Amino acid sequence: MIESRLLPKETTRRPLKKTNRMSFFDDLPFWHAVLIFLIFIWSGFVRSGLGFGGAVLSLPFLLLVHDQPLIFLPLVSVHLLVFSSLTIAQPIVVAGIKAGNWRLDTNIDWLYLRKILAITIVPKLLGVFGVISLPSHVITNFIFVIVLIYGISYLLNRQFVSNHPTLDLIFLLLGGYISGTSLIGAPLIIAVMARHLPREKLRDTLFALWFILVSIKLAAFAAAGIDLQWWAHLWLLPAAGIGHILGLKFHRYSLQVEPKRFMQFIGAALIFVALAGLWQTSVAAS
Secondary structure, three states: OOOOOOOOHHHOOOOOEOOOOOOHHHHOOHHHHHHHHHHHHHHHHHHHHHOOOOOOOOHHHHHHHOOOHHHHHHHHHHHHHHHHHHHHHHHHHHHHHHHOOOOOOOOOOHHHHHHHHHHHHHHHHHHHHHHHHOOHHHHHHHHHHHHHHHHHHHHOOOOOOOOOHHHHHHHHHHHHHHHHHHOOOHHHHHHHHHHHOOHHHHHHHHHHHHHHHHHHHHHHHHHHOEOOOHHHHHHHHHHHHHHHHHHHHHHHHHOOOOOHHHHHHHHHHHHHHHHHHHHHHHHHHO
């Protein structure tokens, strides 16, 4: 178990706000920095490889290093903005170079995207308000419980599936709220979108949705005075970039096969990490 005692006691109770003192990462032990670097490689890999999971498949590992969600959520958010933009823009740029004809021709289903945004925007805002106002240990436990549920579904190969308009609405509302609190609402939203979109349009439409929702979240963080950890991007963006390149290769492979075994492995890892995290927070509270 990785025990986190990196910050003075008085600063671990609430999220880091903008101040003149050193950033959390300035005092980071070397081996913790190595772990965080590797986790962000993993984050970039699953984000571009699967079209989701940059937060849900990395945030629990980060919280084992240090159990302050608002230290890592701004970093994950900015990475998502950067690499979702690159993923959407890359085929446009490549096609433009080859054909000499630059057009905004993407795999995004803009009409369906507007429909999803209309449903998820209000619960998203409520979730953002919750992550800013609630105590850190409540958000941490909430994240681990949601991750545990996801892990069990992946391990048993029982991913969330929606087959009715009412269930679509419930999944989108819950997914929007969970995304607002912790950026891990993707599996619920995907359960709906995967039923209505062809596979070749799903990933890019998801990235466009994440871009808009995460922009709202970052704007709320900035307005609330949350430290966005800008200096940490100098060494963590390259880590996510390495993972992004590897993930693009995996995505091309995954379009030809159903990576069920890979997702079961992910599920087992998430269950372990979620249980370890819940145990760690319970010990810290006692």
